[in-house]
Amino acid sequence: MPKIKKVQTPQNYEKPIRVAAYARVSSGKDAMLHSLSAQVSYYSDLIQKHPGWFYAGVYTDEAVTGTKEDRENFQRLIADCKAGKIDMVITKSISRFARNTVTLLETVRELKNMSIDVFFEEQNIHTMSNEGELMLTILASYAQEESRSVSENCKWRIRKNFEEGKANTFSLYGYEKINGEIRIKEDEAEVVREIFNLYLSGIGTTKIAKILRQKKIPSPKGSEWSSTKIRATLRNEKYIGDMLLQKVYTKDHLCKKTVPNNGVLPKYYVEDTHPAIISKEDFEKVQKLFSERSSNTGKIRYDYDLKGIVFCGCCGHRYRRKKNYKKYVWRCGAYSLNGLEACSSKQIPDSILHDLAVNCEKEIEKIIILPENNVQFIFTDKTEIIKHWVQPSRADSWTDEMKDKARKQTIERIMRNAENN
Ligand SMILES: [Zn+2]
Structure with missing residues (x-):
């Protein structure tokens, strides 16, 4: 960690300066609301008792779960700054002021241009001081790490639930959830059974969608039945009472984007979690038909997870x-291309690379294939690891020591190359 010095209050203000505070709490819970009102009185006290300071108000936002928030009062604070009503803003910490480095620095610079100081209590930084912005840049990256670790904890919790066989959400055509219990919704279940029967009788997905549209059967979530929807229905293991968990996962902690889990993280298959609509035999027949029909057309789309x-x-x-x-x-x-x-x-x-990747149990950003059967994995959390693999036929003859030695040799070689360059 870089050495960080404390910065003294940068200037002696001659005339009273108008000081506002900004506070933000991160959940709608009662305890948090209490802490919000506590923060308001703390800041109004602090400002009003400080000689030479003029109270310009406390602006607060209550953050609702999730990263996207409009932060109405933060916007109001900035507007009042622009309107020339405020000379200085006090806030508790960098992570409270902005959720990511870019926004933080943009805002701080904008205020700085108007000669408005922002004081971060916890870090003891004045943005108008000489080193202010440099320190802010360094510290902000830590604040972002913090936000990531909260997000990591949350993901870990969901994964833990999955390991114990609990899905974090369950919502599926053919079912309804009553008091937390998953039950069959008979009218919709009847449609699901018909889809499976039609497909087993040799009718394709496009045709099935057409039949359902003609019968004016409402589709899941209101839109029209399509061959994609039929396909998804026929492929869904939940209809036999099982669950494949963690089919998708949250990739980015800042934008909360959800992406398909194609082997980057472990998946869990849990049997008999809820009542079945389709028998296992019928489901398996359908899956078999599926692979036969798709290989006949020769158009298997292979969305490979490590691609690129x-x-x-x-x-x-x-x-x-x-x-x-x-x-x-x-x-x-x-x-x-050129030999x-x-x-x-x-x-x-492929099987080896895939296994190595899956065993990392982390989100992979980049994989570098190194000489002597070593593979470097770089993760989205910026950590990395080098793994050694052996040819399947020779796998048994390799001891852990040998693997370790090979790994070390590769690292040394990389270091040498880096020095030479
Ligand atoms: Zn190459």
């Missing part, structure tokens, strides 16, 4: 997934 994030440690080119005889392998794109002359890196079996 695997790079060559030798030449920096992207690694691509290719079919080699009957197995998939990852290979440097430069090698594929050994372009790059001498080795290929790695």
Whole structure:
């Protein structure tokens, strides 16, 4: 951690300065509201008792769960600053003032241009001081880390629930939730059964959607039945009373974007969590038919989860997934195009890379294929790890010591290369 010095109050104000405070609490709970009113009285006291300060108000926002918030009173505070009503703003901490570094710095700079000082109590920083902005930049990145760790905790909780077989939400056509219990909704369940029966009788998904539209059967969430919706219904294991958990996960802690989990994180299959609408036999028949029909058309869309994030440690080119005889392998794109002359890196079996990735149990940002069967994983939390793998046939003959040695050699080599460059 960088060394941080405390900064003294930057200037002696001659005439009384108008001081406002900004407070924000992060949940709608009663205890939090109490803390909000406590903060209001604390700040109004602090300002009014301070010699040379003129009370310009306390602005508060109550943050509702979730990152997106409009922060109405924060906006009002900024507007009043622009209107020339305020000379200085006091706030508890950097993380309370803004949720990310960019917004924080933008706001602070804007106020600075109007000669308005922002004082962060916890960090003891005045933005109008010489080192103010530099310190703010450093500290803000920590504040962002904090926000990430809250988000990480939350994700961990959900994952823990999943491990114990509890889904965090359940909402599905054919079911309803009554007092937390999942029950079959008979009219909708009848439609689900019909979809499965039609498909088993040889009718395709497009045709089934058409039949349902003609019968004017309302579709889930109001929109029209489409072949995509039919497909999703036929593929959904929840209809046999099971649940595949963590099909999606929250990728980014700032925007709370949800993405499909294609093996980056563990998934959990839980059986008999709720009443079944479709028998397991019928469901399996449908899945079998599905794969037969899609391989017949020859258009299997393979949305591979590692696509685009695997790079060559030798030449920096992207690694691509290719079919080699009957197995998939990852290979440097430069090698594929121009052979050994372009790059001498080795290929790695898809199954191995995939297993290594899944076992990380972390969100992967980038994978670098290193020499001597080493793979570097860089995670979205900016940590990284180097993993060693062995050819499947030789896997048994490798001891942990040998793997460790190989890993160390690779790291040394990388360091040497870095020094030479
Ligand atoms: Zn390469």
